[in-house]
Amino acid sequence: MADFDDELDASGLNCPLPILRAKKTLTGMESGKVLHIIATDPGSVKDFEAFSKQTGNELMESREEGGKFHFLIKKS
């Protein structure tokens, strides 16, 4: 997995909390920095794709590992 600057563990949280927490964390980050998000909500896979497309924050990576979903999002 690529390097990241900040991490957000949204395990156990259901829609729409992972997105809301991610948005909040990204707001406090500088442009170009990368956020690593961990989630257990299977709906978050499509949600983070949609979030990235609509907010312009690039989804660099999305993968499943050990029943958890990992996302890397670069702040625009």
Added chain:
Amino acid sequence: METKKLAIIATKGSLDWAYPPFILSSTAAALGYEVEIFFTFYGLQLLRKKLDLQVTPLGNPGMPMPMGMDKWFPVLGTALPGMQSMMTMMMKKKMADKGVASLEELRDLCQEAEVKLIACQMTVDLFDMETSEFIDGIEYAGAARFFEFAGESDICLYI
């Protein structure tokens, strides 16, 4: 790119129906939308400082009942005293177990994200509601105020 706008009318005051306005608004705000919710009639219950919303299986054949209760309690059984508070308790526990946010949390997130909450003044007068029982930071206005924003909106929902 011009900011997108979401306008919602919230008319329901039960626990289950309280979720869609707050889930959609908080999410839309996170996506960069400008959002306003107009609360009217029973929707005003969603603005109380102390939320005491209930869910009822009565007249709701689509509601999944725990432990096969729908087989033990036919339609009339759902009207039994205590059924509503029991179902409300079970629903709240299920939501907490599944990591679904509480309404208070979602409502706070909406306010943090500057979602505008507008209470229908006519409903407040109609039911003699005490505005001191409502949360701070809301606006009191009428239908024309809703259209001022809704007329420019990209998405408009009646819930």
